[in-house]
Amino acid sequence: EKPLAPADLKRAFNVQHPWKRIAIVAAGPVVNFFLAFLLFGGMYAIVGTQILTPEVGQVREDSPAYRAGVKKGDEIVAVEGTPVASWEELQERVRDRAGDPLAFRLVRDGEALELIVTPEPSVVKNLFGEDIRTALIGIVASGDFRNVDLGPVEAMGEAAVRTWEITELTLLTIVKLFQRVVPMETVGGPIMIGQLTGQLARESFTYLIPFMAVISVNLGVLNLLPVPILDGGVILFLLVELVMGKPLSLRKREMAQKAGLFILIALMAVVFYNDIARLIRQFFE
Numbered sequence: 684e685k686p687l688a689p690a691d692l693k694r695a696f697n698v699q700h701p702w703k704r705i706a707i708v709a710a711g712p713v714v715n716f717f718l719a720f721l722l723f724g725g726m727y728a729i730v731g732t733q734i735l736t737p738e739v740g741q742v743r744e745d746s747p748a749y750r751a752g753v754k755k756g757d758e759i760v761a762v763e764g765t766p767v768a769s770w771e772e773l774q775e776r777v778r779d780r781a782g783d784p785l786a787f788r789l790v791r792d793g794e795a796l797e798l799i800v801t802p803e804p805s806v807v808k809n810l811f812g813e814d815i816r817t818a819l820i821g822i823v824a825s826g827d828f829r830n831v832d833l834g835p836v837e838a839m840g841e842a843a844v845r846t847w848e849i850t851e852l853t854l855l856t857i858v859k860l861f862q863r864v865v866p867m868e869t870v871g872g873p874i875m876i877g878q879l880t881g882q883l884a885r886e887s888f889t890y891l892i893p894f895m896a897v898i899s900v901n902l903g904v905l906n907l908l909p910v911p912i913l914d915g916g917v918i919l920f921l922l923v924e925l926v927m928g929k930p931l932s933l934r935k936r937e938m939a940q941k942a943g944l945f946i947l948i949a950l951m952a953v954v955f956y957n958d959i960a961r962l963i964r965q966f967f968e
Contacts (some may be wrong), residue, residue, distance in 0.1 A: 701925040708917045715903030716846060719896040724842035726892045731832040732841060735770040738825040746821020751800040753822060754791065761788035770824045777802050781818035810852075811864050849897055853904045872954030874962065911936075911943030 687695060696704060737759040742749050759767055762776040763786050777785070781804040788797050802818035809815050833841060859865040876898065883890040907915040916939070924930045931939075 701921045705918050705921050708914050708921070709907075712903040712906045712914055715899045715906070716850070719849065719899040719903075720839075720842050720846045722842075722892050722896040722899070723845045724839045726889070726896075727833050727838035727841045728835055730889065731830050733828045733830050734768065735824055736827045736829050737767050737770050737773045738827055739822050740825030741823040743821040743823075746819075747800050747803050748820040748822045751787070751798045751820075753787070753789070753798060753800065753820075756825075757789045757791050759787055759789050760795075762786070764788075777820060778817050781805075811856075811859050813864060846896070846900060849900045850904060853901055857904070857908075867953060868957055868960075870954055870957055871961070872951070872958050874955070874958035910946055911939040912947060913943065916940075916943055 692698065696707065699707075739748075739753060739755055739757045739759070742753055742755060759773055761767055762773065765776065767773050767776060781802050784799050784801045786797055787800050788795065790796075800820050802820050805817055805819045806814050807817055807819070856865060860867065860870070879894065880891065883894055906913055907918070909915045909919045911917075911920075920931060920936060920939075930936075
């Protein structure tokens with residue numbers, strides 16, 4: 684509000700090049716992602732990671748696996764000669780191979796054997812309750828987990844993958860909210876976060892680390908949304924300025940910020956309503 688000295692004027696935010704201002708504004712959300720990366724990395728370096736073993740817990744009757752001779756307790760170690768270390772890897776090997784005879788190498792009672800299993804096309808529900816086409820062989824995991832120790836480099840690599848997966852999931856969830864696939868009633872706010880934090884702390888303090896990382900990623904993604912008044916909205920204005928060669932008029936920016944503030948207040952009202960309604964339902968259950 685006061686005139687700046689010539690030395691300070693050169694350092695003022697509004698006189699910097701748009702790219703520099705974009706970097707400054709984006710620094711906050713970037714730190715959110717970096718914090719999640721560090722939290723995941725520290726957790727993986729200290730306690731390692733757990734993987735669901737590719738051990739068969741149940742075989743559905745008249746399924747491709749049943750007809751091929753797969754039995755409960757078999758451990759699948761390779762598909763088409765490619766080693767399988769986890770249930771997730773097994774699903775990836777089968778997912779797009781409907782109708783293709785696949786050579787499964789299994790271990791049964793300490794003995795190795797090979798069976799030919801032909802996955803069949805099927806329709807399953809994804810995380811958002813949508814129908815997706817995939818290939819199945821008719822088996823269920825035993826539910827056994829194996830702990831895998833990770834070195835510092837491996838832990839950082841796993842942390843980067845996990846941070847990216849949470850970022851993708853957060854963005855996809857936002858899209859599904861707009862598509863009405865995910866009900867708005869499932870969105871929670873500070874009260875829900877507090878409840879979950881308390882619940883996780885009671886179960887195990889170590890559960891709080893990945894939860895903090897997920898919250899940090901969510902904050903980073905939400906702040907980068909192109910909504911005026913958020914960091915993403917400021918970056919959008921700066922990109923427009925970069926293209927046009929001049930900033931938007933003050934009047935247009937003020938109108939956009941008012942619209943952004945309205946959206947933000949409306950979102951806050953929804954999440955608080957959901958939190959309070961959830962508390963009331965829990966009280967009467």
